[in-house]
Structures are given as structure tokens and as C-alpha cells.
Amino acid sequence: GFALDPDGLYDNMTAEENLGFYARIYRVSDVGQRIAELLKAVDLSDRAQDKVGTYSKGMRQRLALARAMVHEPEVLVLDEPTAGVDPSGQIEVRQIMLNLAHQKNKTVLLSSHNLDEVQRICNRIALIDRGEIKLYGETDSLRRGMSSGTVVIETASEVPQTILDELKSLPKLGLRENQEKRLIFSPQEGMEVSDIISWLTERRVKIEGAARKEATLEEMYSAMLKEVEQI
Incomplete structure (x- = not known):
């Protein structure tokens, strides 16, 4: 199933009519029941009879997800599903994606420039540059494996x-x-938090706290781009 931009929805048709149209294309059995299930899943049952042209961007995205699911595909391909959606709408769309993956056991392939969102909901990632996969693997493992990460040092004074x-x-x-x-570091590979602390204490900087944070996807992406530029 696909949910792309444009969303493939017809403004002059209601939510029920849109889903019914696609359900018949895919020859879905018991169309009425399937539509009711989908509208409930995306929390649009109370707007089923409203024309889609009156929907907000977030509501359209939720209905687009329902349209993509109308024929019960095993794999969903979603292109920027939260782009242009307000914060509350983004939360709703993310929750639907998580429910599809965890409760319905669907494979969700998400294409997005929103790396914070990807980090929150994806368990595997692929970073792509100029059509080539530069980094691929489990999200948490890749973040832990990026030894630079971010180190935050709290000091007693400036x-x-x-x-x-x-x-x-x-x-x-x-x-x-x-x-x-507070000093924030992105140390090079091989440098430990203890190395930074030692360097500062040798210069009589009083340290009140130190912590290493796992690298964010944004940091990983920036590091990847730097490597590409050096080639």
C-alpha cells in the first residue's frame, strides 16, 4: 500500500466514498465493514460523511493511511506522512503508524527528512545520499555504535x-x-568522557557533572555528509 503526495483523495467525495472507491478497485469483500474498521482505526468515524475537501491536513493524512490499508497489504510505503501537519496531528499520524507496525504486524517503510521523527518511531533506518545507501541497520545499535556522540560537561562556574x-x-x-x-562536545573517535574531564581538571576547571549522550540521527547524517564531502 502507498500513501504519497498527492494523497490520492477526492475533495468532492466523503471519506466513506473515497474508501469505498478504492475498496472496489481492489475488490475488497464486505466493503461497508472494511470502511467502518478503517475509519475507526484512524479516528475519523465521526467525519465519515463529510467531504474530504473540508478536512485539515492532519485529517487528510490519516485518511490517506486508511486508503493505503484498504486492501490489507503486508507492506506500507509512506512518503513524508506528517509533512505540513500541526504538532497534534503529527502525534496522531505517528501513533497510527506505530499501531500498524506493532498491533497489525505490518511492515512500514517511511521516507522522511524529519530525522527526529524517524528516530522516535523506526527500529531500522537507511541513510541515503544521492540515491545510494550510506548507512543501514538497527536504529539503537547504530546510535550506540557511533562513538563520537555528544558529551555534556557541567561546570561549577563559567x-x-x-x-x-x-x-x-x-x-x-x-x-x-x-x-x-555547560560545555557540549562532539569528540572524535577514540576520545572518552574521561579524557575530556582529565583535560579540564588539569586546568583547574571544577566539574559538577558529565554525561555521554547517544548520537542523534541528525548527528549521524551530518557525519555521513562530511565523509562524502571528503571523498
Whole structure:
């Protein structure tokens, strides 16, 4: 099943009529029952008789998911299903996708530029550049395996500018941001949190806390692009 842009819905037809049209194309048995099930699944039962032209973007996306599911496909291909949808609508669409995967045991292939969304709901990812897969695997494993990640150091007071300047001259430590009493690093491979702490304590910077965060998909994507640029 596919849910692409444009969504394939007819504005001058109701939700029921749209789903009925596609159900008959796919020769779905017991069309009425199937439509009722789908509208309930995407929480549009109360708008079943309304013309789709009156729907919000989020409602259209939910109905598009129902249309894609009308013939019970095993695989769903979704292209930017939350693009242009308000925050509450995005949450609803994401929940429908999760329900399809976890409760209905469907394979959902999501194409999206929203890496935060992908990180939240996908258990496997493929990062693609110029039509070529550059990175593929389980989301959590890839994030854990990216050794640079992000390191956050909390300090007792603001770090002197002389030390900040010295930090900036050391790319292996990867100082990324200075926020008053917080330093954020993206260290190079092989550098540990303890290395950063040792460097700072040698310069008498009092540290109150330190933590390594797993790399985000955005960081992984940025790293991938840098590698491509160096080729």
C-alpha cells in the first residue's frame, strides 16, 4: 500500500466514498465493514460523511493511511506522512503508524527528512545520499555504535575564555558549544568522557557533572555528509 503526495483523495467525495472507491478497485469483500474498521482505526468515524475537501491536513493524512490499508497489504510505503501537519496531528499520524507496525504486524517503510521523527518511531533506518545507501541497520545499535556522540560537561562556574580558546584549537576534543556553565562536545573517535574531564581538571576547571549522550540521527547524517564531502 502507498500513501504519497498527492494523497490520492477526492475533495468532492466523503471519506466513506473515497474508501469505498478504492475498496472496489481492489475488490475488497464486505466493503461497508472494511470502511467502518478503517475509519475507526484512524479516528475519523465521526467525519465519515463529510467531504474530504473540508478536512485539515492532519485529517487528510490519516485518511490517506486508511486508503493505503484498504486492501490489507503486508507492506506500507509512506512518503513524508506528517509533512505540513500541526504538532497534534503529527502525534496522531505517528501513533497510527506505530499501531500498524506493532498491533497489525505490518511492515512500514517511511521516507522522511524529519530525522527526529524517524528516530522516535523506526527500529531500522537507511541513510541515503544521492540515491545510494550510506548507512543501514538497527536504529539503537547504530546510535550506540557511533562513538563520537555528544558529551555534556557541567561546570561549577563559567570557563575562562583562555581555556575555551585552547579547547577550540583541539579538534579531537570537539568542543561544539559553550552555554555558561555547560560545555557540549562532539569528540572524535577514540576520545572518552574521561579524557575530556582529565583535560579540564588539569586546568583547574571544577566539574559538577558529565554525561555521554547517544548520537542523534541528525548527528549521524551530518557525519555521513562530511565523509562524502571528503571523498
